[in-house]
Amino acid sequence: xxxxxxxxxxxxxxxxxxxxxxxxxxxxxxxxxxxxxxxxxxxxxxxxxxxxxxxxxxxxxxxxxxxxxxxxxxxxxxxxxxxxxxxxxxxxxxxxxxxxxxxxxxxxxxxxxxxxxxxxxxxxxxxxxxxxxxxxxxxxxxxxxxxxxxxxxxxxxx
Amino acid sequence: xxxxxxxxxxxxxxxxxxxxxxxxxxxxxxxxxxxxxxxxxxxxxxxxxxxxxxxxxxxxxxxxxxxxxxxxxxxxxxxxxxxxxxxxxxxxxxxxxxxxxxxxxxxxxxxxxxxxxxxxxxxxxxxxxxxxxxxxxxxxxxxxxxxxxxxxxxxxxxxxxxxxxx
Numbered sequence: 004x005x006x007x008x009x010x011x012x013x014x015x016x017x018x019x020x021x022x023x024x025x026x027x028x029x030x031x032x033x034x035x036x037x038x039x040x041x042x043x044x045x046x047x048x049x050x051x052x053x054x055x056x057x058x059x060x061x062x063x064x065x066x067x068x069x070x071x072x073x074x075x076x077x078x079x080x081x082x083x084x085x086x087x088x089x090x091x092x093x094x095x096x097x098x099x100x101x102x103x104x105x106x107x108x109x110x111x112x113x114x115x116x117x118x119x120x121x122x123x124x125x126x127x128x129x130x131x132x133x134x135x136x137x138x139x140x141x142x143x144x145x146x147x148x149x150x151x152x153x154x155x156x157x158x159x160x161x
Numbered sequence: 162x163x164x165x166x167x168x169x170x171x172x173x174x175x176x177x178x179x180x181x182x183x184x185x186x187x188x189x190x191x192x193x194x195x196x197x198x199x200x201x202x203x204x205x206x207x208x209x210x211x212x213x214x215x216x217x218x219x220x221x222x223x224x225x226x227x228x229x230x231x232x233x234x235x236x237x238x239x240x241x242x243x244x245x246x247x248x249x250x251x252x253x254x255x256x257x258x259x260x261x262x263x264x265x266x267x268x269x270x271x272x273x274x275x276x277x278x279x280x281x282x283x284x285x286x287x288x289x290x291x292x293x294x295x296x297x298x299x300x301x302x303x304x305x306x307x308x309x310x311x312x313x314x315x316x317x318x319x320x321x322x323x324x325x326x327x
Contacts, residue, residue: 123306
């Protein structure tokens with residue numbers, strides 16, 4: 004499943020904010036960490052604010068703060084704000100050929116699994132996952148990096 | 162017979178420390194009552210049969226554990242239960258621990274009872290020599306899915322398939 008840049012940014016932003024519960028974070032600080040412009044991120048934060056997940060705090064030390072419940076808000080809640088999650092069903096039920104119907108059934112199976120997965124992971128669970136990955140990373144032996152045949156970064160254990 | 166360790170948890174919102182231990186025959190009426198409250202389907206015969214198979218036989222690889230308050234009170238003594246066993250070579254899998262039942266008293270949820278039960282059975286699995294635990298959850302069962310995910314469980318390498326028998 005591919006997510007748009009805005010969706011990924013929204014997830015990263017709420018994860019940053021939930022890691023600093025009760026504190027606000029400036030858009031510029033989040034943007035700097037993920038290498039995106041404050042302008043682009045501000046649009047994302049606006050959508051999150053409209054959905055009641057974040058609140059902006061004005062002033063010299065202003066920024067955004069997370070106002071949802073990280074143990075209740077799931078990845079699906081965030082993703083649904085930016086992606087079209089309507090079914091991949093694109094044919095007309097009455098005129099669809101058996102081939103169309105069979106293909107739609109398989110695609111709908113994939114959609115169901117994707118939605119159930121996103122809906123089962125809360126921001127709190129994601130934070131735990133991030134912390135675990137961070138721990139794995141810090142305990143790993145130094146690795147060197149090289150590009151594979153597809154131009155992707157590969158880490159090589161020394 | 163090995164007994165699951167006491168699992169202490171801080172007193173939170175009225176649920177005192179939780180103790181996890183092996184099931185006893187005297188617990189079965191409470192297990193049946195809890196399951197009936199949660200699923201709204203009374204199945205006493207099934208639970209008596211499960212107790213015979215998982216509460217009494219092959220305790221080295223079958224675990225039927227119950228959670229109760231450390232300081233027992235007269236009402237709703239049983240806080241929850243979990244059942245699992247070590248299974249090997251089915252579906253080509255090396256030995257692993259399977260959890261096939263977990264239930265927590267609705268009034269005691271969100272106080273660490275499910276985590277205490279899951280931790281206790283994972284300890285039993287580890288002591289029995291397996292390093293992987295699995296379970297299966299309906300895709301639309303939001304609460305159990307959220308719980309198992311919060312406990313660090315991820316999708317495994319198997320896909321469940323089924324068909325209607327006509």
